[in-house]
Structures are given as C-alpha cells and as structure tokens.
Amino acid sequence: DGGITQSPKYLFRKEGQNVTLSCEQNLNHDAMYWYRQDPGQGLRLIYYSQIVNDFQKGDIAEGYSVSREKKESFPLTVTSAQKNPTAFYLCASSRTGGRNSGNTIYFGEGSWLTVV
Amino acid sequence: QKEVEQNSGPLSVPEGAIASLNCTYSDRGSQSFFWYRQYSGKSPELIMSIYSNGDKEDGRFTAQLNKASQYVSLLIRDSQPSDSATYLCAVNPGAGNNRKLIWGLGTSLAVNP
Numbered sequence: 001d002g003g004i005t006q007s008p009k010y011l012f013r014k015e016g017q018n019v020t021l022s023c024e025q026n027l028n029h030d031a032m033y034w035y036r037q038d039p040g041q042g043l044r045l046i047y048y049s050q051i052v053n054d055f056q057k058g059d060i061a062e063g064y065s066v067s068r069e070k071k072e073s074f075p076l077t078v079t080s081a082q083k084n085p086t087a088f089y090l091c092a093s094s095r096t097g098g099r100n101s102g103n104t105i106y107f108g109e110g111s112w113l114t115v116v
Numbered sequence: 117q118k119e120v121e122q123n124s125g126p127l128s129v130p131e132g133a134i135a136s137l138n139c140t141y142s143d144r145g146s147q148s149f150f151w152y153r154q155y156s157g158k159s160p161e162l163i164m165s166i167y168s169n170g171d172k173e174d175g176r177f178t179a180q181l182n183k184a185s186q187y188v189s190l191l192i193r194d195s196q197p198s199d200s201a202t203y204l205c206a207v208n209p210g211a212g213n214n215r216k217l218i219w220g221l222g223t224s225l226a227v228n229p
Contacts, residue, residue, distance in 0.1 A: 040221070041221075042204075042219045042220065042221045042222065043160075043204070043219040045217075090159055090160070103148065103208070104150065104162055104165050105150070105162075105206075105217065106162065107159040107160050107161070108159060109158070109159050110158070110159040
C-alpha cells in the first residue's frame with residue numbers, strides 16, 4: 001500500500017539525549033515536511049524539503065536537524081538543544097507544482113515523543 | 117501576519133443533523149484550501165480540497181469557498197457519531213509550495229447519538 005510510515009510511534013527521551021524519528025514514503029512525492037503539534041497550538045512547521053539533498057527551516061527549526069539523502073526518506077533528529085521536545089510529531093509529503101496539480105499534503109501516523 | 121481562524125468549539129450536533137464548520141482567512145490572494153479531520157491521538161486525514169469559488173461535494177461532505185468574503189466552510193450532512201473529531205482548515209496563500217500553508221487551530225465536533 002502507498003503511504004507514509006513513521007517510526008517509532010512512541011519514544012521516550014532522557015534529558016541531554018538526541019533522538020531520531022524516521023519517516024519513509026512510497027508515494028513518489030518530491031516534497032516532505034515535519035510538523036510539531038502541541039495542544040492548543042496547532043500544527044507548526046519544523047523543516048521541509050522540496051528535493052533530495054536540499055531542505056529548508058520552517059518556523060520552529062531550532063533544536064532540530066534533518067537530512068534528505070533519498071527521495072523516500074526524511075528523518076528528523078531532536079537534539080538536546082530542543083528544550084521542550086515533548087509533542088506529537090507529524091511527517092508529511094506532497095507533490096510539488098502549481099494550484100490544482102495535486103499539491104495536497106498527506107500525513108504519516110505520527111510519533112509521540114516524551115521527555116523523561 | 118497571515119491567519120486562518122476557526123471557532124474552537126466544541127460544536128455539538130445530534131446524529132443525522134447537518135454540521136457546519138467555518139474557517140476565515142486573512143490573505144485575499146490565497147489559492148488552495150483544505151479540510152482535514154483529526155481524531156484524538158491520530159494524525160490529520162484529508163477530507164477535501166477546494167480551489168475555486170462555489171461548492172464541492174464528496175459524499176456527505178460539501179466544501180464551500182467564497183473568496184470575496186474570505187471564508188471556506190465544510191458541511192457534513194447526516195452527521196454520524198464517527199464524525200466526532202477535530203476539523204482542521206488549511207490555506208495556502210501561494211500556488212504549489214506548501215511551505216506557506218497556514219493551519220487553523222481546529223474546530224472540535226461532537227455528534228450525539
């Protein structure tokens with residue numbers, strides 16, 4: 001089945017640790033995104049990538065890093081510099097292009113990260 | 117600052133009724149509009165996209181776009197308890213690049229049996 005796979009679904013991080021969230025898509029989408037969702041704050045863009053080997057910071061990139069070595073994969077690392085990482089993390093992908101060309105964003109199932 | 121606003125709710129409707137969810141946006145040049153449904157603890161799933169003024173129907177769902185008044189709405193006919201969820205409105209002020217996609221905070225819908 002085509003889709004976006006995120007892993008792990010639940011992750012616990014100790015203070016000072018880096019953790020990496022995996023995101024893989026087989027939709028042949030060029031663009032991939034990472035969002036963070038906190039209660040009452042809606043979706044906030046962390047990083048996005050339009051093509052392989054290129055990515056751009058979103059609105060809340062501090063304390064996070066990404067790579068895009070393959071079209072299918074866009075892992076997110078939550079570093080120890082991120083002081084409040086407990087949140088629901090959503091990976092998404094879309095085709096690129098103009099209006100009406102199928103630029104709809106589709107989401108993976110999400111990963112819950114908790115600091116312990 | 118470009119904004120997308122939704123009434124947080126909760127909006128409560130009886131089973132079988134029509135649920136009406138509204139979303140207003142500030143950027144008059146916005147091009148693409150999306151409605152997503154999000155169940156508690158789950159990721160958002162697309163219900164509908166709309167790009168042109170007017171109505172777009174898909175099963176029990178109808179999206180309505182009025183660019184002059186800068187609002188987009190979602191009607192759910194014959195509401196079912198399984199429709200109980202948070203509905204997110206997203207607006208793309210540009211064409212294509214979802215980098216600028218702006219999300220509303222969502223409206224919580226409760227359909228009572």
